[in-house]
Amino acid sequence: MTTPRVKICGITRIDDALAAAQAGADAIGLVFYAPSPRAISVRQAARIVAALPPFVTTVGLFVDASAEQVRETLAAVPLDLLQFHGNEAPAYCEQFQRRWIKAVRMRDDVDLYAIADQYRHADGLLVDSYKPGVPGGTGETFNWERVPQDLPLPVVLAGGLEPGNVAEAVTQVRPWAVDVSGGVERMSVQGRRQGGIKDAAAIRAFINRVK
Numbered sequence: 336m337t338t339p340r341v342k343i344c345g346i347t348r349i350d351d352a353l354a355a356a357q358a359g360a361d362a363i364g365l366v367f368y369a370p371s372p373r374a375i376s377v378r379q380a381a382r383i384v385a386a387l388p389p390f391v392t393t394v395g396l397f398v399d400a401s402a403e404q405v406r407e408t409l410a411a412v413p414l415d416l417l418q419f420h421g422n423e424a425p426a427y428c429e430q431f432q433r434r435w436i437k438a439v440r441m442r443d444d445v446d447l448y449a450i451a452d453q454y455r456h457a458d459g460l461l462v463d464s465y466k467p468g469v470p471g472g473t474g475e476t477f478n479w480e481r482v483p484q485d486l487p488l489p490v491v492l493a494g495g496l497e498p499g500n501v502a503e504a505v506t507q508v509r510p511w512a513v514d515v516s517g518g519v520e521r522m523s524v525q526g527r528r529q530g531g532i533k534d535a536a537a538i539r540a541f542i543n544r545v546k
């Protein structure tokens with residue numbers, strides 16, 4: 336089995352981006368979706384990308400954004416890949432002349448073969464948990480048995496991954512990559528995740544478990 340790539344999503348601070356890179360992350364994700372606790376401004380995103388060492392893929396996450404918002408972001412931030420996490424149609428995703436992946440929220444009726452066919456020009460399918468009213472970053476897992484091994488697109492597994500469950504997830508699903516956000520965030524004293532603030536030790540533990 337190929338060792339899965341790791342994307343650390345929801346980065347909002349330069350120090351967290353550098354911690355992810357030093358721990359061996361293959362990609363970082365920047366959330367351009369205002370309602371998210373991990374939302375980032377274009378200006379801060381540009382600063383983070385400029386601070387990164389080479390060979391770390393920069394991913395811009397959008398949720399049903401206008402095409403203008405995506406274009407304006409691309410003009411200011413050198414993103415390598417776009418992650419569409421809403422209800423974007425294939426033609427919309429293809430218009431930016433940039434590599435892209437499509438997120439699929441695993442509702443009960445989802446047919447991943449049909450979606451892979453519909454989004455056949457994507458560079459990958461990101462499979463995430465379904466929670467009504469929450470487009471992503473749910474911190475919840477889903478039934479990994481629902482992800483077939485023979486999809487025609489690279490699979491990025493997401494949804495509630497953390498250092499304690501990622502090894503099992505990788506063994507079961509054999510994804511091309513894994514994506515984590517909440518599972519490597521700092522905890523408050525009340526035991527709540529601090530949206531957008533990462534925990535360097537948790538990032539290291541997560542990547543060590545995968546690799």
Ligand SMILES: O=C(O)c1ccccc1N[C@@H]1O[C@H](COP(=O)(O)O)[C@@H](O)[C@H]1O
Binds near residue numbers: 344461495514515
């Ligand atoms: O991180 C967010 O706040 C977010 C908001 C809207 C859409 C997607 C979002 N994040 C993505 O959700 C999955 C799972 O996150 P988690 O590990 O369960 O917290 C992941 O792909 C993030 O990139």
